[in-house]
Amino acid sequence: xxxxxxxxxxxxxxxxxxxxDEDLIREWARHERSLGGYRLLCVHARGGKRHRxxxxxxxxxxxxxxxxxxxxxxxxxxxxxGSLSTGDLIAGIFKRMGLExxxxxxxxxxxxxxxxxxxxxxxxxxxxxxADAVDALVxxxxxxxxxxxxxxxxxxxxxxxxxxxxxxxxxxxSDVTWYDVPLAKIAKEELGLELARNTISLGVLAKLVxxxxxxxxxxxxxxxxxxxxKVLALxxxxxxxxxxxxxxxxxxxxxxxxxxxxxxxxxxxxMGNDAIAYGALVGGCRFMAGYPITPATDVLEWMAKHLPKFxxxxxxxxxxxxxxxxxxxxxxxxxxxxxxxxxxxxxxxTEAIGLAGVLEIPVVVVxxxxxxxxxxxxxxxxxxxxxxxxxSGHGEIPRVVLxxxxxxxxxxxxxRAFNIAEKxxxxxxxxxxxxxxxxxATLPQLDIDAVAVDRxxxxxxxxxxxxxxxxxxxxxxxxxxxxxxxxxxxxxxxGSEHNEAGVIIEDAANRKRMMDKRMSKLTAMRRDLPKPIVxxxxxxxxxxxxxxxxxxxxxxxxDRLGRDGIAARFFEFRTxxxxxxxxxxxxxxxxKHIFVVENNYSxxxxxxxxxxxxxxxxxxxxxxxxxxxxxxxxxxxxxxxxALLRGPIEEESQSQSVRVKR
Amino acid sequence: xxxxxxxxxxxxxxxxxxxxxxxxxxxxxxxKQALAELGKxxxxxxxxxGIGCSGKISGYVHSYAFHGVHGRALPVATAVKLANHExxxxxxxxxxxxxxxxxxxxxxxxxxxPNVTYIVMDNQTYGLxxxxxxxxxxxxxxxxxxxxxxxxxxxxxxxxxxAAGGSFLARGFSAxxxxxxxxxxxxxxxxxxxxxxxxxxxxxxxxxxxxxWFKENTYxxxxxxxxxxxxxxxxxxxxxxxxxxxxxxxxxxLYRDSRxxxxxxxxxPEQPLTKIDxxxxxxxxxxxxxxxx
Numbered sequence: 001x002x003x004x005x006x007x008x009x010x011x012x013x014x015x016x017x018x019x020x021d022e023d024l025i026r027e028w029a030r031h032e033r034s035l036g037g038y039r040l041l042c043v044h045a046r047g048g049k050r051h052r053x054x055x056x057x058x059x060x061x062x063x064x065x066x067x068x069x070x071x072x073x074x075x076x077x078x079x080x081x082g083s084l085s086t087g088d089l090i091a092g093i094f095k096r097m098g099l100e101x102x103x104x105x106x107x108x109x110x111x112x113x114x115x116x117x118x119x120x121x122x123x124x125x126x127x128x129x130x131a132d133a134v135d136a137l138v139x140x141x142x143x144x145x146x147x148x149x150x151x152x153x154x155x156x157x158x159x160x161x162x163x164x165x166x167x168x169x170x171x172x173x174s175d176v177t178w179y180d181v182p183l184a185k186i187a188k189e190e191l192g193l194e195l196a197r198n199t200i201s202l203g204v205l206a207k208l209v210x211x212x213x214x215x216x217x218x219x220x221x222x223x224x225x226x227x228x229x230k231v232l233a234l235x236x237x238x239x240x241x242x243x244x245x246x247x248x249x250x251x252x253x254x255x256x257x258x259x260x261x262x263x264x265x266x267x268x269x270x271m272g273n274d275a276i277a278y279g280a281l282v283g284g285c286r287f288m289a290g291y292p293i294t295p296a297t298d299v300l301e302w303m304a305k306h307l308p309k310f311x312x313x314x315x316x317x318x319x320x321x322x323x324x325x326x327x328x329x330x331x332x333x334x335x336x337x338x339x340x341x342x343x344x345x346x347x348x349x350t351e352a353i354g355l356a357g358v359l360e361i362p363v364v365v366v367x368x369x370x371x372x373x374x375x376x377x378x379x380x381x382x383x384x385x386x387x388x389x390x391x392s393g394h395g396e397i398p399r400v401v402l403x404x405x406x407x408x409x410x411x412x413x414x415x416r417a418f419n420i421a422e423k424x425x426x427x428x429x430x431x432x433x434x435x436x437x438x439x440x441a442t443l444p445q446l447d448i449d450a451v452a453v454d455r456x457x458x459x460x461x462x463x464x465x466x467x468x469x470x471x472x473x474x475x476x477x478x479x480x481x482x483x484x485x486x487x488x489x490x491x492x493x494x495g496s497e498h499n500e501a502g503v504i505i506e507d508a509a510n511r512k513r514m515m516d517k518r519m520s521k522l523t524a525m526r527r528d529l530p531k532p533i534v535x536x537x538x539x540x541x542x543x544x545x546x547x548x549x550x551x552x553x554x555x556x557x558x559d560r561l562g563r564d565g566i567a568a569r570f571f572e573f574r575t576x577x578x579x580x581x582x583x584x585x586x587x588x589x590x591x592k593h594i595f596v597v598e599n600n601y602s603x604x605x606x607x608x609x610x611x612x613x614x615x616x617x618x619x620x621x622x623x624x625x626x627x628x629x630x631x632x633x634x635x636x637x638x639x640x641x642x643a644l645l646r647g648p649i650e651e652e653s654q655s656q657s658v659r660v661k662r
Numbered sequence: 663x664x665x666x667x668x669x670x671x672x673x674x675x676x677x678x679x680x681x682x683x684x685x686x687x688x689x690x691x692x693x694k695q696a697l698a699e700l701g702k703x704x705x706x707x708x709x710x711x712g713i714g715c716s717g718k719i720s721g722y723v724h725s726y727a728f729h730g731v732h733g734r735a736l737p738v739a740t741a742v743k744l745a746n747h748e749x750x751x752x753x754x755x756x757x758x759x760x761x762x763x764x765x766x767x768x769x770x771x772x773x774x775x776p777n778v779t780y781i782v783m784d785n786q787t788y789g790l791x792x793x794x795x796x797x798x799x800x801x802x803x804x805x806x807x808x809x810x811x812x813x814x815x816x817x818x819x820x821x822x823x824x825a826a827g828g829s830f831l832a833r834g835f836s837a838x839x840x841x842x843x844x845x846x847x848x849x850x851x852x853x854x855x856x857x858x859x860x861x862x863x864x865x866x867x868x869x870x871x872x873x874x875w876f877k878e879n880t881y882x883x884x885x886x887x888x889x890x891x892x893x894x895x896x897x898x899x900x901x902x903x904x905x906x907x908x909x910x911x912x913x914x915x916l917y918r919d920s921r922x923x924x925x926x927x928x929x930x931p932e933q934p935l936t937k938i939d940x941x942x943x944x945x946x947x948x949x950x951x952x953x954x955x
Contacts, residue, residue, distance in 0.1 A: 268954035284940040311931050311938045313744050318770040322737040329741030334936040355731050448948050453940045484708045484726035492721045494729035
């Protein structure tokens with residue numbers, strides 16, 4: 001360890017004029033490259049105005065403040081040892097401090113053991129994704145250090161539980177501060193419970209970044225109060241034990257980070273899956289059937305807890321085949337119904353989705369995507385099920401694929417999915433992925449009044465038997481719909497081709513007309529579908545396409561490119577099917593460089609765009625399929641490599657892609 | 663005064679398209695008769711069927727009929743019942759639909775015990791695909807897919823259902839219309855999941871299990887002295903053919919109990935889900951966000 005004076009000097013050294021976050025990022029990126037893990041070319045020399053993101057303040061007593069109200073913490077340890085609950089606790093504290101929060105869970109597919117980490121990002125502006133680098137690593141074991149020390153921002157710090165392990169000098173980066181704290185030992189000796197080390201680490205962190213102890217205490221009380229006085233007292237004592245250790249041993253070693261409370265306001269901190277379930281409930285869903293599958297299970301559990309209070313029913317089905325058929329049955333009977341699943345379950349549901357399409361039954365299917373194929377990486381993020389949602393199934397049906405880009409939008413699109421499904425009597429998919437649906441974010445209060453229920457051509461009044469036809473041909477392809485119990489509406493709903501009355505016939509002319517009727521709904525529905533959001537400078541030469549969890553890192557990349565004088569714009573899909581062809585064509589038309597950012601190998605979205613634009617030499621794929629979400633720097637560097645440096649890239653073939661792989 | 667219903671009230675304009683002499687005709691007419699005698703209005707009957715010759719039956723009963731994908735009639739029917747418990751919900755399918763591709767759902771519907779009646783029309787062959795072996799075909803049964811004789815043992819669906827906690831198990835024979843109507847009526851009136859397996863001979867492909875064969879090889883348990891349909895162990899014995907030395911197939915109500923239904927255990931509200939006012943409980947909906955504040 002270096003002495004305290006040298007430490008202060010090092011932090012102060014980062015405060016030279018002209019130094020700011022982005023310089024540090026460059027330095028970090030160089031560091032990554034020097035380790036050989038970062039494959040992107042160095043992009044440095046370029047003109048353009050440098051924009052100061054934030055004035056760095058200097059505090060003489062603490063030796064200087066490197067970053068204020070801007071912190072990404074990673075808790076790393078073994079699955080089941082409490083990293084997640086501690087992370088949730090700190091996310092709640094950040095929210096109470098008025099900061100914008102985003103969390104990301106990176107955990108193994110098992111309950112006990114195996115490295116897990118939980119990232120909590122806090123800042124003054126909303127960020128729906130991770131930062132470029134981790135500021136603070138709380139490592140409960142050496143494995144966490146080994147796995148993540150290279151993700152630390154220069155100037156960042158590590159809190160390491162040194163009770164039974166020590167960090168070898170070889171990986172003890174000199175550009176970060178190390179706080180060796182015997183967390184487990186303190187827990188055992190001072191609190192008599194080793195499990196308390198998580199909360200102790202929270203006390204350590206709170207002290208190191210200057211969190212208001214009263215706020216910390218209030219959040220801890222809010223969380224642990226229900227568990228009894230003893231548990232609450234233990235956790236409060238643990239926080240104090242952590243803070244006290246820092247006071248005694250590291251008073252001379254400021255972290256360089258500081259957090260100060262802003263106004264919390266009327267905000268929420270919510271996980272994507274909760275927002276989906278909540279949105280569905282507000283949107284009128286009263287029946288859910290599902291089969292537990294990561295990362296979609298939260299939706300089923302949320303509904304199981306809340307739906308019955310609103311007269312609804314949740315069934316844990318025996319498999320996904322049953323789940324989707326139950327949803328179809330409930331919707332046939334007249335209840336707004338949905339299921340939630342992930343890739344493997346979606347595959348099993350495929351046949352029945354075709355049935356819902358041909359029977360014109362409104363169903364909502366939430367797909368919380370994870371890395372495939374087969375079992376794949378069950379707890380990691382990926383966007384490789386887009387093709388599956390759009391093209392899967394034998395035969396052809398009208399279907400809708402919606403993709404929210406934020407937790408807030410997850411709520412509104414989930415609610416809206418039911419209106420679209422009922423108005424156009426077809427399956428609607430709500431596509432999200434692990435990095436969004438299992439992440440928490442701060443968001444403004446949700447506007448329940450903004451959600452209106454529109455049941456389309458549903459009638460519960462008696463109809464005249466013989467006159468009424470369930471599959472009647474209409475101008476918009478949507479037929480008046482009755483439900484069982486309605487006098488006069490009796491009919492057969494057959495998966496076989498049928499005539500207007502529902503009678504199974506194989507007549508060629510009827511077949512063609514029925515196909516035309518069903519598929520024409522794809523055109524009729526366009527005006528009701530969520531519009532894309534265009535971010536950034538609308539005239540910029542650089543155009544980016546993306547959706548879902550990538551909205552966060554892309555928007556952040558856009559802002560930072562803009563500050564460096566590189567104008568770019570971003571087309572955020574919210575409806576992926578029917579494909580917004582005219583909007584895509586218009587957005588791509590004037591661009592000099594087009595980038596499609598997505599988390600899969602083959603560029604599924606890029607191919608859809610190519611169907612519209614034709615092959616374009618200036619369209620490039622920025623993709624990632626290692627189970628981890630993008631960090632903004634990865635997108636920035638990939639874009640800069642293409643848009644600013646031409647050299648080696650021209651030699652590559654037209655269909656190449658910039659693969660970002662770390 | 664409610665109108666007195668007759669089987670004609672359940673007739674459809676579409677004629678049934680089964681082979682002449684098919685056992686399924688007997689099931690269809692018995693079902694229409696049972697529904698009429700029970701005074702069920704067609705608008706309040708939801709009839710869900712699977713795929714196969716037998717699956718076509720939903721198209722021939724004037725009702726809210728649903729002809730879904732192969733093997734999945736029971737999840738659909740269960741959900742229809744949960745969505746609107748005022749409906750009379752009946753599911754039907756063949757031995758392939760229920761005991762092969764849909765076997766998983768059969769087991770779980772039995773476990774759940776929704777107030778749904780399930781008719782398994784058992785012809786011991788796959789008729790619509792032209793005579794392959796089915797899950798109830800005898801071992802050794804020779805077909806296009808089992809030219810060397812079916813190597814698999816037949817499934818005893820009712821015994822499986824009994825083991826899984828079935829609350830009503832009956833077996834009928836499509837050539838015994840009066841008995842079948844009675845069985846169906848009792849089954850539909852049963853509070854819980856009622857399984858009625860009907861021996862429904864395939865006159866085209868199954869040359870072994872014919873009408874004559876069934877007449878020779880079946881008997882009614884209510885004729886057996888002291889048969890108690892609430893005696894679960896005895897029902898197991900009868901289903902396993904252990905009680906009847908000549909190995910004949912037992913017919914009649916084989917077992918019933920009064921286990922709580924799925925709707926009861928789920929505390930389903932009195933008002934069907936289909937009648938919930940979706941604009942109500944606004945305040946309660948808004949309050950849910952408090953947990954995230």
